[in-house]
Amino acid sequence: MTILVLGAGAVGIATAWYLKKHGHDVTVIERQPEAALETSWGNGGVIHASEVEPWSQPGMPMKIVKWLGKENAPLLLRYGSIPHMWRWGLDFARNCTPERFAFNARANLELALYSLRSLQEIAAETQIAYDRATNGVMKIYRSKEALDGAERSCVALARHGLLYERVDVARALDLEPALKDTSPTLAGGLFFKRDEVGDCNKFTQGLAAQCAKLGVRFHYSTEIQRIETAGDKITGVITSVGRIAADQAVVALASYTTPLLKPLGIRIPIYPVKGLSITFARGNWGSAPRMPVIDDSRLFGLVPIGDRMRISGSAEITGFDTQPAMPRAEAVIANASYTFPELPRHLDLATARIWAGLRPVSPAGTPIIGATSLKGLWVNAGHGHLGWTLACGSGRALADIISGKRPEITLPPPQGAVAA
Numbered sequence: 001m002t003i004l005v006l007g008a009g010a011v012g013i014a015t016a017w018y019l020k021k022h023g024h025d026v027t028v029i030e031r032q033p034e035a036a037l038e039t040s041w042g043n044g045g046v047i048h049a050s051e052v053e054p055w056s057q058p059g060m061p062m063k064i065v066k067w068l069g070k071e072n073a074p075l076l077l078r079y080g081s082i083p084h085m086w087r088w089g090l091d092f093a094r095n096c097t098p099e100r101f102a103f104n105a106r107a108n109l110e111l112a113l114y115s116l117r118s119l120q121e122i123a124a125e126t127q128i129a130y131d132r133a134t135n136g137v138m139k140i141y142r143s144k145e146a147l148d149g150a151e152r153s154c155v156a157l158a159r160h161g162l163l164y165e166r167v168d169v170a171r172a173l174d175l176e177p178a179l180k181d182t183s184p185t186l187a188g189g190l191f192f193k194r195d196e197v198g199d200c201n202k203f204t205q206g207l208a209a210q211c212a213k214l215g216v217r218f219h220y221s222t223e224i225q226r227i228e229t230a231g232d233k234i235t236g237v238i239t240s241v242g243r244i245a246a247d248q249a250v251v252a253l254a255s256y257t258t259p260l261l262k263p264l265g266i267r268i269p270i271y272p273v274k275g276l277s278i279t280f281a282r283g284n285w286g287s288a289p290r291m292p293v294i295d296d297s298r299l300f301g302l303v304p305i306g307d308r309m310r311i312s313g314s315a316e317i318t319g320f321d322t323q324p325a326m327p328r329a330e331a332v333i334a335n336a337s338y339t340f341p342e343l344p345r346h347l348d349l350a351t352a353r354i355w356a357g358l359r360p361v362s363p364a365g366t367p368i369i370g371a372t373s374l375k376g377l378w379v380n381a382g383h384g385h386l387g388w389t390l391a392c393g394s395g396r397a398l399a400d401i402i403s404g405k406r407p408e409i410t411l412p413p414p415q416g417a418v419a420a
């Protein structure tokens with residue numbers, strides 16, 4: 001049976017890998033000339049097996065309303081986007097109760113832990129070089145209330161397998177000496193020793209090459225225009241270079257899943273939330289952080305990835321625009337420079353790459369994985385701020401389902417027109 005995988009991001013390639021391992025005939029279709037050139041290119045690089053809380057959380061709707069139109073808001077909703085996303089917004093608000101938030105965080109945690117194991121197994125089997133680092137992740141807080149609140153969420157998740165350590169300022173400095181300049185303003189931190197770092201683009205491209213070795217076919221530079229159907233089943237995909245016949249397809253197009261499936265009457269509630277990253281050579285910054293530091297009050301992450309440093313942050317709801325907005329990039333850099341005053345001396349904007357990507361966010365903050373009402377059409381999308389973390393487990397679980405096998409974990413519950 002030929003299965004098309006639509007989209008060669010981290011999620012699509014992981015799905016193709018596991019489908020091939022099940023013995024299927026697999027073809028990947030991707031509009032870019034290589035794998036992982038869109039959202040899977042410049043993300044924060046953190047395998048956040050411990051940072052699984054959805055953005056749909058208690059208090060968030062009021063915060064978004066308060067931040068409306070404010071250029072420096074942590075999550076900026078542009079007025080022009082509101083008419084296109086009101087239904088998604090209502091679903092998002094419904095998921096912000098304490099009960100839904102706790103449930104969705106638990107679902108993400110189970111998938112994240114499974115995904116981390118799956119990533120480690122693939123890395124061991126294939127020896128893909130992707131700048132993996134296993135020093136853990138430090139999240140820092142500047143007020144005791146914020147730290148207490150974050151710890152409460154960790155306590156609840158610890159019953160389900162989360163590993164964390166609450167650290168005082170001295171212990172935080174011990175683990176990450178680069179915090180020395182900002183330590184007088186800190187209340188403490190949370191250290192997640194199991195979380196890892198890796199270059200999502202390098203891993204995904206490496207895995208695509210391994211898939212090709214196993215016989216997966218790739219059609220790059222091929223725009224998917226629509227899904228072809230007959231009655232209640234899929235018969236193929238119409239692309240910029242012609243029709244490709246198939247009786248099965250997995251849509252792994254992140255935020256673009258929604259517009260592709262809308263004409264078929266299949267509602268997939270995913271909305272793009274633009275984020276930014278700034279990648280630069282570590283050069284001679286010898287005292288740079290050795291582990292990712294996520295700053296809760298300044299809302300950025302500074303992540304060492306191989307011989308580079310990457311600052312990531314910003315969340316802007318502004319449709320499908322992927323141009324990095326300079327004022328927001330400057331705000332992210334200013335926040336990172338507050339915490340790491342040595343940073344401006346080592347960040348050369350002339351050679352840094354300023355990048356924007358669209359996080360594919362679902363209202364529940366959990367990915368949408370499973371079957372649609374159209375026979376043979378599956379979805380694996382909507383991984384939001386956690387797609388690198390969740391990619392391998394999502395691909396593995398969906399490949400099991402398509403192959404008639406029970407997945408090893410319970411997947412997040414259905415959203416929109418998809419049932420697991």
Ligand SMILES: Cc1cc2nc3c(=O)[nH]c(=O)nc-3n(C[C@H](O)[C@H](O)[C@H](O)COP(=O)(O)OP(=O)(O)OC[C@H]3O[C@@H](n4cnc5c(N)ncnc54)[C@H](O)[C@@H]3O)c2cc1C
Pocket residue numbers: 006007008009010011012029030031032035036037038039040041042043044045046047048222223224225252253254256274275276277312313356357358359360381382383384385386387388389390
């Ligand atoms: C600033 C930022 C920081 C982040 N940090 C982290 C992090 O630290 N850890 C983490 O786990 N996650 C992080 N994420 C989230 C993560 O990057 C995404 O969730 C993940 O990359 C989504 O993978 P994907 O395969 O679903 O999407 P993509 O990588 O976008 O793949 C979808 C593919 O579909 C292709 N495509 C789309 N439409 C078509 C079409 N019509 N025809 C053909 N091809 C098409 C695209 O070219 C693309 O290659 C971050 C995201 C951002 C923006």
